[in-house]
Amino acid sequence: MTTNTLDADLALRLAVEDLYADYVHTIDDDRLEEWPGLFTEDGIYRVTTRENHDNGLPLAMVYCDGRGMMADRISALRTANIYEPHVYCHVLSAVRILGASGGVIRARSNFSVLRTMQEGDTSLFAVGRTFDTLVEEGGRLRFRERLAVLDSRRVDTLLVIPV
């Protein structure tokens, strides 16, 4: 590997890791109105379970097809949905670039989401993997597609904040 390709490889990794870090901080800091901007205009965001994913079942419990649906989810949770206030802390690991060609990057990661309720209980809310497609747009990487696959089939109470 030449120095140039090594530099390019490292630069790509850093850009991908930056995007992943921006993603979790945007959610964990409750800057949810900025969350759709991490995707392309026609970006897709889905949350499903390993049960559905491994059995080829297409259902997702959250399915946003484009920034419009993402923004609708956020405005719904701000103004319409009723639930006990809580926050997430994402723990992200094992970021891996699976391939990059023609400006399209495929990558994956593992995540845990610790949920803290307003009364103080912290619990492990979700663990799983993300399978992502990233593209450069407007001088930065954005998600063209993010699929979050939860390991458990069970969701405790409800899922309102994106994972």
Add this chain to the structure above:
Amino acid sequence: MSSVASTIDFAWPHEDVSRAPFRVYTDPDLYALEQERIFRGPVWNFLALECEIPNAGDYKTTYVGDTPVIVSRDQNGVINAVVNRCAHKGALICYKPKGNVREFNCVYHNWTYDLAGNLTGVAFRKGVGGKGGLADDFDMKANGLQRLRVEIYCGLIFGTFREETPAFRDYIGAELASNIDRVFPKPLKVIGYHCQVLPNNWKLYAENNKDSYHASLLHVFHNTFGVVRPNMGGGVKISDDGWHHLSYTQRESLGDEQVAQEKVRSLKEQYSLNDVRLMEHKLELGDQVTNAIQTVFPSLVVQQILNALAVRQIQPKGVDRTELVWTILGFEDDDADMRELRLKVNNLVGPAGLISMEDGCVGGWVQRAAKADPDAMTVMPMGGRRIEASQGSRVTEAAVRGFWKGWRECMGY
């Protein structure tokens, strides 16, 4: 009188079912008695869908109340349901959620059963070298798996532990059965599952489905996004015995063409959503019904919300914990566009459902508050004290009162 019942000092504390004591949500003894008198009582429990076990040898595991159950299809295509507990030591026989087998085999001591639950083999039955083995008087026929009576309706498999449970259509009545005919008129296809853990007694979720009063009050997604629908008709139907119900809304009688023409315009005018595809509805069931929520006592909900079709199974997991298992459906003959429409509209329901996620937490709020005062009572006065259907208005708790009538009749209180 069962051993559990004989130790419970409980009497219904009110003259009718317009009040219920909080204790019914918090008392572990009542929970234990419910297993015997409701779930293993004269009721039909939803078990699975026929399309989940299409081939000979296919099985799926589920629960009836606390009782683990296996549903399977045998070589002749007959659906059997048996308790998932080996006659020997009581181990689970099937510990995977689904699979395909020729026979059931308990891994603990290799006892085998046919798919109807008959004991067909016992390891070392004759012992080893003439020593050990089954007792001489051991009756293989008397040591099969416990069987449930099974009935299939519109592709839905039901089971009951009692001989006296009436045939399914008689159990829910012809009027309510016709809604299942309406929602599931052709072969079904599972498009996915959700499972949601509710931090409350199972009955709080059962009541929630029958409570058409709360819908527009707790679930404000429609109102918030400008979805005021004055043209909506509908009503609540209740079975003669009060146990089962159907709550539905429908468009006023617009012709199909008029509806189709108005669809896009009205969606854009009514909804202040960025993306109205979330609310898109393609009329597919031959009528103008937009939402239909139906309960089959004690633990099944049949759902049509626009094109989001599902069955929800209530699985109690202790006095203050419930699992809600959603099986999300389409039809076998759905084309790609219809499938995509269903996937999008399913954003509205489920654990992350935009219009109804509140149902996941509100039961827990009752559970937490009820605990301190088991003898205090919940009040259900909306729509009078009787259990009668209503046309037009869904501002009634009649179907909830019907649930308590069913509960009292099963429980003997």
